[in-house]
Amino acid sequence: MSLLSRSIVLMRSTRVRSGIISRLYSSNTEVPQFETLEISVPKKNVFHVEMNRPKQLNTFNKIMWQELNDCFTSLNDNSECRVIVLSGKGKHFTAGIDFNSLIELASKMEEFDDVARKAKLMHAYITYAQNGITSLEDCIKPILSVVHNACVGAGVDLITAADMRYCTEEAWFQVKEVDLGLAADVGTLQRLPKVIGNTSTARELCFTARKLQSKEALEIGLVSKVFPDKDSAIKEVLETAEKIALKSPVAVQMTKKSLVYSQSRPTKDGLEHIKLINQMMLQSEDLKKSAMAQATKTETEFEDL
Numbered sequence: 433m434s435l436l437s438r439s440i441v442l443m444r445s446t447r448v449r450s451g452i453i454s455r456l457y458s459s460n461t462e463v464p465q466f467e468t469l470e471i472s473v474p475k476k477n478v479f480h481v482e483m484n485r486p487k488q489l490n491t492f493n494k495i496m497w498q499e500l501n502d503c504f505t506s507l508n509d510n511s512e513c514r515v516i517v518l519s520g521k522g523k524h525f526t527a528g529i530d531f532n533s534l535i536e537l538a539s540k541m542e543e544f545d546d547v548a549r550k551a552k553l554m555h556a557y558i559t560y561a562q563n564g565i566t567s568l569e570d571c572i573k574p575i576l577s578v579v580h581n582a583c584v585g586a587g588v589d590l591i592t593a594a595d596m597r598y599c600t601e602e603a604w605f606q607v608k609e610v611d612l613g614l615a616a617d618v619g620t621l622q623r624l625p626k627v628i629g630n631t632s633t634a635r636e637l638c639f640t641a642r643k644l645q646s647k648e649a650l651e652i653g654l655v656s657k658v659f660p661d662k663d664s665a666i667k668e669v670l671e672t673a674e675k676i677a678l679k680s681p682v683a684v685q686m687t688k689k690s691l692v693y694s695q696s697r698p699t700k701d702g703l704e705h706i707k708l709i710n711q712m713m714l715q716s717e718d719l720k721k722s723a724m725a726q727a728t729k730t731e732t733e734f735e736d737l
């Protein structure tokens with residue numbers, strides 16, 4: 433088998449288990465089913481994605497990287513889904529990458545002697561993992577993440593690709609990669625400095641791998657709010673999600689599109705981009721409905737987008 437075929441098999445073998453099977457909930461909303469993620473619809477138009485490997489501390493394995501990508505791509509295309517809440521089941525939010533998957537990867541690398549061929553395999557693996565994380569940013573629906581207890585390594589990559597971050601009092605965060613002898617490579621180095629708006633603190637966290645407790649996470653702006661426990665966090669964040677879900681999906685989704693587009697581009701480019709979007713979207717019936725509701729101080733409903 434060629435190197436390319438091996439890489440493709442390595443990446444695609446997960447698809448068999450993570451096929452998108454629709455399931456009907458009481459709300460008649462169709463949700464995709466996964467092995468490492470559980471999806472529910474606790475409120476109208478609000479989807480809850482839970483990392484579901486509690487025994488493995490929600491560590492990221494080969495299947496999970498793929499399923500994250502499949503999940504957020506599927507929710508991006510699901511018109512009933514307007515807002516997403518992301519959390520983890522079990523004791524911790526996540527303990528980062530699954531060490532067993534690193535061992536598996538190392539043994540695959542052993543099959544090659546040549547550095548270029550090893551590098552190509554590694555390139556494919558990193559791309560695969562990056563795609564799992566970047567799918568959150570590419571998903572046009574707002575994603576509200578809720579961290580409890582440990583959020584280590586890949587967990588920080590994950591939440592910095594989400595739109596909003598909340599946590600519990602006992603939560604802590606750690607950009608652990610340097611302690612494992614590697615530079616973080618699936619998003620933290622690119623997104624964390626922008627998320628907290630402070631390159632000095634971001635670099636300190638990345639260089640030292642020190643634990644960041646919830647109180648300081650709030651102070652530096654990594655999270656928007658700290659809750660006493662997970663139950664109250666999920667309850668309140670779902671309420672925030674519901675408020676967003678009641679707004680025009682055109683307005684909310686184009687807002688995310690513009691924010692994401694503008695975060696790494698000059699202001700002028702962002703302004704041009706939103707002009708092109710709004711020359712169409714301002715013609716939507718959502719604008720008239722919203723304006724009327726505001727003017728008459730009444731509530732209105734919007735069609736799914």
Ligand SMILES: CCC/C=C/C=C/C(=O)SCCNC(=O)CCNC(=O)[C@H](O)C(C)(C)COP(=O)(O)OP(=O)(O)OC[C@H]1O[C@@H](n2cnc3c(N)ncnc32)[C@H](O)[C@@H]1OP(=O)(O)O
Nearest residue numbers: 491527528529530531532557558561582584585586608609
């Ligand atoms: C191309 C991909 C790029 C991605 C890179 C990503 C990099 C990273 O994510 S770097 C960070 C890696 N993670 C860690 O270093 C965390 C290691 N774990 C811990 O520090 C602790 O387990 C933790 C503080 C999270 C939880 O502590 P707690 O006391 O609650 O549990 P433990 O007794 O330590 O662990 C319970 C069992 O889980 C096993 N385990 C923990 N972490 C991992 C892991 N990352 N992968 C696999 N298994 C893990 C731990 O060994 C225990 O197993 P057992 O003894 O069999 O019960």
